[in-house]
Amino acid sequence: MAHVGNNKVYITRKLPGPALEMLQEFDVTLHKRQEPPTRKEILKNVAGKDAILCMLSDKIDKEVMDAAGPQLKIISSYSTGFEHIDVAEATKRGIYVTYTSDILAEATADITFALILACARNVVAGDRMVRQKKWKVGWMPDLLLGQNVHGATIGIVGLGKIGSAVARRARGFGMEILYHSRRRNEAAEQELGARYADLDYLLAQSDFVTIHTTLNDASRHLVNSERLQKMKRTAFFINTARGAVVNERDLAAALKKGIIAGAGLDVFEKEPLGGKSPLLAMKNVVLLPHIGSADRMTRSKMAEVAAKSILDVLAEGKEPDPKFLVNPPAKRR
Numbered sequence: 001m002a003h004v005g006n007n008k009v010y011i012t013r014k015l016p017g018p019a020l021e022m023l024q025e026f027d028v029t030l031h032k033r034q035e036p037p038t039r040k041e042i043l044k045n046v047a048g049k050d051a052i053l054c055m056l057s058d059k060i061d062k063e064v065m066d067a068a069g070p071q072l073k074i075i076s077s078y079s080t081g082f083e084h085i086d087v088a089e090a091t092k093r094g095i096y097v098t099y100t101s102d103i104l105a106e107a108t109a110d111i112t113f114a115l116i117l118a119c120a121r122n123v124v125a126g127d128r129m130v131r132q133k134k135w136k137v138g139w140m141p142d143l144l145l146g147q148n149v150h151g152a153t154i155g156i157v158g159l160g161k162i163g164s165a166v167a168r169r170a171r172g173f174g175m176e177i178l179y180h181s182r183r184r185n186e187a188a189e190q191e192l193g194a195r196y197a198d199l200d201y202l203l204a205q206s207d208f209v210t211i212h213t214t215l216n217d218a219s220r221h222l223v224n225s226e227r228l229q230k231m232k233r234t235a236f237f238i239n240t241a242r243g244a245v246v247n248e249r250d251l252a253a254a255l256k257k258g259i260i261a262g263a264g265l266d267v268f269e270k271e272p273l274g275g276k277s278p279l280l281a282m283k284n285v286v287l288l289p290h291i292g293s294a295d296r297m298t299r300s301k302m303a304e305v306a307a308k309s310i311l312d313v314l315a316e317g318k319e320p321d322p323k324f325l326v327n328p329p330a331k332r333r
């Protein structure tokens with residue numbers, strides 16, 4: 001596949017895997033530091049670029065596109081979400097927006113079940129007890145009693161590829177599976193033995209409620225004080241999707257008041273989680289630093305897909321046809 005050798009690419013973070021090698025024929029500007037680039041740095045470094053390879057934490061809006069200039073052809077996001085990109089503005093300008101689709105589905109399903117088990121069986125509390133040398137008596141009949149996972153009811157909000165992967169794991173634990181999505185997935189129902197339920201019923205019946213919906217206007221703060229109060233007092237709330245799907249202040253209040261038993265969170269409304277967050281002091285919540293897709297193979301594959309999208313769009317002499325396209329192909333001005 002031939003490319004124009006003087007194409008310029010801006011990559012906003014160091015990536016694992018083959019991405020840099022795949023793009024080596026281009027003039028690449030790479031943000032090498034671990035922390036995200038500042039807004040000022042992004043606006044400076046996108047100037048004159050044909051492609052941007054960005055992260056979920058990088059806001060790519062009209063101002064950034066203006067700064068890049070008219071030759072910007074593709075914004076390739078190293079993420080399964082794309083709410084950080086003004087897709088409508090990009091489409092209007094004939095800029096392709098791509099993402100890494102659901103390549104991270106299995107890895108995210110793994111971390112979801114890690115949080116379910118950690119919450120239900122006091123895994124973090126037990127580790128802390130041993131490390132702090134507070135385990136004084138040895139085996140005890142009532143030490144850190146938790147709740148059953150096997151045979152419990154799981155409520156999955158969003159039965160896409162990630163939600164379905166969670167459901168397959170739930171079957172292995174003999175769980176009853178409820179799900180709620182914008183539209184029924186009858187094929188998944190047959191394969192997974194899942195039952196469709198309206199959201200209020202799912203919340204009331206589930207021992208574990210796990211979020212796997214995309215973030216949009218309809219799902220923002222989908223879970224709030226009113227809906228948390230519909231859950232069992234013995235239930236756990238799990239979120240490995242997007243922090244803003246739940247009203248974090250309402251969730252903290254529900255945990256503090258014992259409205260629900262606990263939570264396992266890999267994502268937050270604002271990341272990293274600030275030092276003033278009440279969640280940090282709570283013993284009934286397990287907190288992770290957004291590592292749902294953080295296994296070596298998955299992150300490497302995501303980098304490969306993000307780079308491949310750029311190669312597909314910048315290919316010389318052929319119509320761009322990236323595999324994981326967010327917006328419909330638009331004719332460039």
